[in-house]
Amino acid sequence: MSDIIKFGIRKDKKALEEDLVLSPKFDENGLIPCVAMDAETKQPLMLAYMNEQSLKMTLEIGEVVYYSRSRQEIWHKGATSGHTQKVVEIYTDCDQDAIIVYVDQQGAGACHTGRNSCFYRKVDIDASKNPVNLVTTEDFTYDADAVYKK
Template identity: 50%
Template structure:
């Protein structure tokens, strides 16, 4: 098993930058712990640690928008990973956009940047 530096963070979490393996588009940033790392390596599907739910999370478990791992890069300090993925279903963001980085700063506001929703999050996750 490849050892990452989970002990560097008091919560045992490391950032995972997620990128489309074909285009290089940054899709999201999430966090992994040892369990998420092991499940990702074991299954070839991206698993993360949900800080809000305090639980293991298989990306796409509810929405069907799974991330298949194509390549994993590890930084020099072994405390950040880059997942290059095939994004199934077209959307990485729980808000329904392809990328979590769908807004840009325009003056003193955030505006949607060159993206349309792939799915309606209320229909997928229910009302919030």
């Protein structure tokens, strides 16, 4: 883990809300949720998690690095596919327990299914439908099987 990047010490609520020092609150598993959004279109691309190491790596290299909960390992987005996410801006919420990173998405998409965004379905909010339906809003932008050699 980087010794170059240092986070602030978490203090009282007022300090967390107003101090200008990044003091992320990682959960009991050492993770913080991170939403990646396209810096130009503001489209949500994906939701993933970071741990302390991946957040520091993101700040150091300027590309988004996550922590894969399923694989239990650091995950440099795009290392396999080439579809990296270059950091444009990073925001944290008021109590610093969530991150939004605006990215310049490289390659054909962020989603492992072959779409630009992981948020390619919307909920049909018509309450009279049971079960609740989803509507696909995005076509494939690349061949996931070819990229990930499934």
